[in-house]
Amino acid sequence: MSKTGARKALIAGSAVAFVAAAGTAEAQSTAGTTAGTTISNTAQASYTVNGTSQTAQSNTATFVVDRKVNLTVIADQPGNILVNSGQTAAYARFKVTNNTNGIQDFHLAATQAISVAVLPGTDNYDLNNFKVFVDGNNNGTYDPGVDTMTYIDELAPDANIEVFIVGDVPAAQSTGLAFVGLDVIAATGGTSGTKGAVLIPTPLNTLNQDSEIDVVFADNDNDGVGFDIARNGQGWAYAAFEVRASNVALTVTKSANVISDDVSTLNPKALPGAIVEYCLKVTNGTTGVAADNVLLSDVVPANTTYVPGTIVIGAAASVLTDCTVSGYTQNDNGTQASGPYLGAYNATTKTITATIPTLSGNATVAASFRVKIN
Template sequence: MIRIVLRRLLLSGTAAVAAAVPGGQAAAQTASTATPAGTTVSNTAQATYSVNGATQTVQSNTATFVVDRKVNLTVVKAQNADTSVALGQIGAVTAFRVTNNTNGTQDFLLDPDQNLGTIIYVGTDNYDMTNLKAYVDVNDNGTYEPGTDVATFIDELKPDEARTVFLVGDVPTSQLAQLAIVSLHVTVAEGGAAGTAGARLRQTTLNVLNQDNEVDVVFADNDSDGIGGDGLHDGEARAYLAYDVGVKNVDLTVNKSMTILSDGVSTLNPKALPGAVVEYCLSARNATLLTAAANVTLTDIVPANTTYVAQSLTIGVAGGTCVLLGQGQDDDADDANDPGPYRGSYDATARRVTAIIPSLAGSTTINASFRVTIN
C-alpha cells in the first residue's frame, strides 16, 4: 500500500486544505484487460490554500510503483471422453487445453505424467503407455499432425490466450491392458525470449514487503485437481484423461454342418455313397451388439476318404442351404483376384480350406461353404 501524506501549511493567515478520497473496489478483470505486469503507475497530489485572500497551490512528490505479476493458468480436457485404443496401437492421442490467465506473456513447460498413484478417476489404471510425449498444437486446428506439431513447450502465450496440447504414446500388446490414466502437468515459465523455453517462474517470497520499483511474482492459481496432484498457489496445473483399451472380446461362435447334395443314384434322398457330393457349411456369428470382430479366419481340414471339389469355396451372407448370393473364391493363396471383401484359398498339401472375413459386425452371421466328393 502506498500512502501519500500532505503536510499542513500554517502561515500568518488561515490555511484551507483540499484532499482526494480513495475510490471503491475495482471491477473484475480478465487477464487480458488487467494491467500488464511491469507497468509503471505514477501519480501526484495537490493542495490549494489561501493566505490573506491570495490562492496558492502546492504539489506533492510523485508516488510510483510497478504492477506485479499475478500468475494463473488453467488446464482442462479438450475431449469429451477418454481415448479408445487397440492393443499395440502406435501414436494414440489425447488432447488438453492450456490457458494463460496471467497478466503477462508466459512460456509453459509441459510434462506428460503417469504412474500417478491413487487418484479420483472412473476405472483402474493397470498399464502404462510407452513413448509418452507432449506436443503443442502449433496451428491450433485441434488435430494432431506429426510433421507439424513438434513443439514440446508453449512459447510466448499472451494473457487469456490458449493452446491445445496433445499427449501421444504407444499402447502395449499385453492382453491384460485395459486402462492407462495419464495427466498433462503444466508449469508457468518466464516469457520474453521467443523460440526458447523459459526457466520455471519463481514466486517472490510473500513475507517480504512489496517493492515499489520491482515486479513481484505472486502465484494465484487454484488447486486444479483437489486430489494432491496439484497444489494451491504453486504456478502449476494439471488435468487427467485415459487411454481405454475397451472391449477385447466378443461373443463369437462357429457352427459346422453338412448336407449331401447328390449321390448319382437318388434325386430325392441322396445318401453318403462313394462319388456323392457333400457340402460343408461353416457359420460364424458375432452376437455382441455394436462391436465388430476383425480378421475372422475360418479353417477346416478336408477329411480323409474325401476329395476337395476345386473352386467350390464360397463366402457370404447366410441363406439357402448355406450361403446366399455368396462370393466364389479361387483356390490359390493370392488374394488379388478374389472378390471383396472376403478372401479364401485351398492348400492341397495340407488339405486345408481357409476363409477370411475382414470384419464381422455385431449381430451378424457370415457363412463359408465348400464341397467334397466321397472317395
C-alpha cells in the same frame, strides 16, 4: 500544532485549500493489470491566501504491479480417447490457459505413473513412445512433423493453447485403459524462442518493494488428489486412452433333425413329405464383450420347401431336437414379432434371416426353421 490551533491559523490567514490526486489509468485484461506496469500518483492542493489563489503539488508516489501467477489446465475432449490395438501416434488434447497478468512460458511434463484414482476405471497398460507436444499451427489436431515444440512459448495473458500427449498403443493390448497426466509449470516469459526458467515465488513474508516485481502464486489445487497443490505455480489434468475389443470368439453350429413323416410316428425318416427342423446356435465365447447386430442367414436347400411361420428365435435348449425352447415365433415378412429378435423369409432368394440385436459375452441364442422334403 493541535487541530484547534491549525483551524485558527487557517481562519486568520483567510486560506481555503482543496486537495486532489492525479494518477495513471490503464485498460485491464481478465488477468488484471500487466505485471511490471508502473503506477504513479501525485496529489495537488489549491488554496487562497487573502484572496490570492495558490497551488501546491505533492511528491510522486510510484510502484510497479507484481506478477500474479495463475493458470488452468483441462482435458479437451469428452470422455476417454478410443484407440485401437497397435495404433500409432494416438493423442489426447489438453487446453492450457494463462491467467497470469503477464506473458508466460510453461514447462510441460507428461506422466503415466498415475498412482491414485483420478479417473473411473482401472489403469492397466502404458503407451509406447510417450511424448508431449504443443499445437504448433493451432488447428486442434496433432500433426507429426509440425507440432514439435515441447514447451509453451510466450503465452499472452488470457490466451490459451492446445497441448497433446502422444503415444503408441501396444499391438498386444486388446482391451483396457491407459491413464495419463499433464503437469504444466509456470516459467519466465519475455524472450521468444527461449525456454524460460521455472518461476520461483517471492516469499510471502517479504515486504513489498515498490520498485520490484514480486512473483506470487495464486493458482488453486485443481485435482484434489495430491498431484497438484494450491499456490504452486502448476496445473494438472488427466485423460485415458481406451482400447475396446474389435472382435469376439463367435461360433455358429447347425443341425438338421427330422421331426415327422407321414409313415412313422416313432422314428420319423427323411422321406419325401417329411418335415425337417434346422437349428442354428450362435455363441459368443468372449467374456464381458458383447457382439451387436448379429445376423444369421441360411438358404433353404434344394429339394425342400420352407414351411411358413416356423422361424423361432430364442434361448437354445440342450438338445437339438428342441433347440428353441422359450423362443419367439417370428413373422415371415420381417415385421417385428414378440421378443427382442427379428426373423424373416425372402421367398425370392429362399433365405431365412435372424437378427439378434445384442449377444452378450458367454451367451448363446438359437434360431430354427422348418422345411418339407419335396
